[in-house]
Amino acid sequence: MLTNPSAKYRPFPAVPLADRQWPNRIIDKPPVWMSTDLRDGNQALIEPMSPEKKLRFFEKLVQIGVKEIEVGFPSASQTDFDFVRMLVEEKRIPDDVTIIVLTQAREELIRRTVESCVGARQAIVHVYNSVAPVFRRVVFGMNQDEIVQIAVNGTKLIKELVAQHPDTKWGLEYSPESFSTTELDFSKRIVDAVVDVWQPSADNKVIVNLPSTVEAATPNVYADQIEWMCRNLNQRENLVISVHPHNDRGTAVAAAELAVMAGADRVEGCLFGNGERTGNVDLVTLALNLYTQGVHPGLDFSDIDAVRQLVEECNQIPVHPRHPYVGDLVFTAFSGSHQDAIKKGFAKQQADAIWEVPYLPIDPADLGRSYDAVIRVNSQSGKGGMAYLLEQEYGLELPRRLQIEFSRVVQKHADATGGEVAAADIHALFDREYFNQENAAYRYVSHRLVENSEGEERVQIDTTVQHNRVTEPHQGTGNGPIDAFVNALGLDIRLMDYHEHSIGSGADARAACYVELRLANGPTLFGAAIDSNIVTASFKAVLSAVNRQLALSAEQAPQQAA
Numbered sequence: 001m002l003t004n005p006s007a008k009y010r011p012f013p014a015v016p017l018a019d020r021q022w023p024n025r026i027i028d029k030p031p032v033w034m035s036t037d038l039r040d041g042n043q044a045l046i047e048p049m050s051p052e053k054k055l056r057f058f059e060k061l062v063q064i065g066v067k068e069i070e071v072g073f074p075s076a077s078q079t080d081f082d083f084v085r086m087l088v089e090e091k092r093i094p095d096d097v098t099i100i101v102l103t104q105a106r107e108e109l110i111r112r113t114v115e116s117c118v119g120a121r122q123a124i125v126h127v128y129n130s131v132a133p134v135f136r137r138v139v140f141g142m143n144q145d146e147i148v149q150i151a152v153n154g155t156k157l158i159k160e161l162v163a164q165h166p167d168t169k170w171g172l173e174y175s176p177e178s179f180s181t182t183e184l185d186f187s188k189r190i191v192d193a194v195v196d197v198w199q200p201s202a203d204n205k206v207i208v209n210l211p212s213t214v215e216a217a218t219p220n221v222y223a224d225q226i227e228w229m230c231r232n233l234n235q236r237e238n239l240v241i242s243v244h245p246h247n248d249r250g251t252a253v254a255a256a257e258l259a260v261m262a263g264a265d266r267v268e269g270c271l272f273g274n275g276e277r278t279g280n281v282d283l284v285t286l287a288l289n290l291y292t293q294g295v296h297p298g299l300d301f302s303d304i305d306a307v308r309q310l311v312e313e314c315n316q317i318p319v320h321p322r323h324p325y326v327g328d329l330v331f332t333a334f335s336g337s338h339q340d341a342i343k344k345g346f347a348k349q350q351a352d353a354i355w356e357v358p359y360l361p362i363d364p365a366d367l368g369r370s371y372d373a374v375i376r377v378n379s380q381s382g383k384g385g386m387a388y389l390l391e392q393e394y395g396l397e398l399p400r401r402l403q404i405e406f407s408r409v410v411q412k413h414a415d416a417t418g419g420e421v422a423a424a425d426i427h428a429l430f431d432r433e434y435f436n437q438e439n440a441a442y443r444y445v446s447h448r449l450v451e452n453s454e455g456e457e458r459v460q461i462d463t464t465v466q467h468n469r470v471t472e473p474h475q476g477t478g479n480g481p482i483d484a485f486v487n488a489l490g491l492d493i494r495l496m497d498y499h500e501h502s503i504g505s506g507a508d509a510r511a512a513c514y515v516e517l518r519l520a521n522g523p524t525l526f527g528a529a530i531d532s533n534i535v536t537a538s539f540k541a542v543l544s545a546v547n548r549q550l551a552l553s554a555e556q557a558p559q560q561a562a
């Protein structure tokens, strides 16, 4: 019998907060960032990090500018304990960085946790217990009062133990684990009880971390929950409200952003979203989202590829090619209209102006990424993409109608090969089609412009060309060198358009010429050539176009005969 699996689940109730304020707010400053890569991230790895990897990760976090780093769960293993001791004893923690250590609210674990930090300049003991109904019922078998007692007793013990080590500036972080699936009034009750024990002040605030341990609702619900807590908790002025979103529904970034709008001061997460199950919220995406709103996140991702490389090595999990801001393909456009818009955007973008390149939410250069991969060509691409690559890589600025003409050549090749067409392939196609034509009927050999007699307006030319491998001298006159050359050839040529530009500068500069012409009753076609002499380049371009016309007629002749 068919059953309906969705009947196993129930809808998440809305939060009764009719006058919610967060939807009208914008984020105009970054939250405090807390990296839990070395704890929540590490505990979710198939193979937890070695101390050496943990240290490299820690140093990278410091370099990025993260000031609060959760370095482990010291009571869980000797490795974690030793790692914290190493950081402390080898004085590897910069003065402006605070380490955080996580513990369950259990006496032995708390003792060991505090012990791990002794001697640190500053440290935050992060204690948690799960508070949601299913945990109370299934995991702990306790009622609300007993659950509150676990948190209160744990906090009392931490307070007592840290008092024995006054050389360290101690802080407390309390997490009612599974907060987002807990009744709000019970979360308030347990947090108030912990805060009451700790007795924070404006100078020594308690961090109240409100996790969505398992993301279970839409991000607006989480924002409502955070706003509700911010409004209802006692001593709000002495609390740092922190959020710790997981990504089970794929909306952790949105949840964190809305939570900050709702009043959260601090966000815990991992680089590129590592962490339990679908991961913790991705701190990189959050930070760079801020960047794109004109708010500096206070973190340095100016060499994002180096950060990714380190994270991939330490986590042994690859970052997805479509991962926001960092994935291999996220600044790449294959499709024609995107390429066209990006190319136009780059051309208009001024160095210091507001970033307005279509389809690129951020300047890849700000992340240390090059523009090389922005445009890549395959069968989905149009003229803009291949024109961009020819310009960027080879300095060729094709006129618009030539772009259209040549894109058919590229398209044919892309359809035939089915894969990507690299810039070098495009250039090879262009070279074969326009510059070094196989079996060309005409080839330029030389020319001499005859000195004008004074007052004479027409130009005279003596030129030599090869026609079907036979060297032929020609003479002609015209109202300019190209006209004279065309007349000298004695062919029925009508010049339609002409473009030129230089490639490079100084002694190495060369001229690129593009000529559009019609031969007899044929279609208008382009020719192109490059030469160190601009006049020579233009003559070669004329012959390039003529050769293409002749090749086309030869190709069409048998078809017409048939």
Ligand SMILES: CC(=O)SCCNC(=O)CCNC(=O)[C@H](O)C(C)(C)COP(=O)(O)OP(=O)(O)OC[C@H]1O[C@@H](n2cnc3c(N)ncnc32)[C@H](O)[C@@H]1OP(=O)(O)O
Binding pocket: 040, 043, 073, 075, 076, 077, 103, 104, 105, 106, 109, 128, 129, 130, 139, 140, 150, 177, 213, 276
């Ligand atoms: C949402 C999070 O990510 S929280 C962090 C999770 N991280 C980890 O679990 C990794 C580190 N933890 C560990 O390595 C181990 O759990 C240890 C070493 C800390 C403890 O090991 P053990 O004592 O052998 O086992 P375990 O964690 O299963 O203990 C469960 C007991 O602790 C109790 N408990 C669980 N969490 C808490 C808590 N936060 N506070 C108080 N008691 C707790 C449980 O009710 C259970 O009690 P019971 O034995 O009376 O039924």
Ligand SMILES: CC(C)C(=O)C(=O)O
Binding pocket: 040, 102, 128, 175, 177, 178, 209, 211, 212, 213, 214, 244, 246
């Ligand atoms: C310990 C807490 C903050 C946690 O990791 C979670 O709830 O996911």
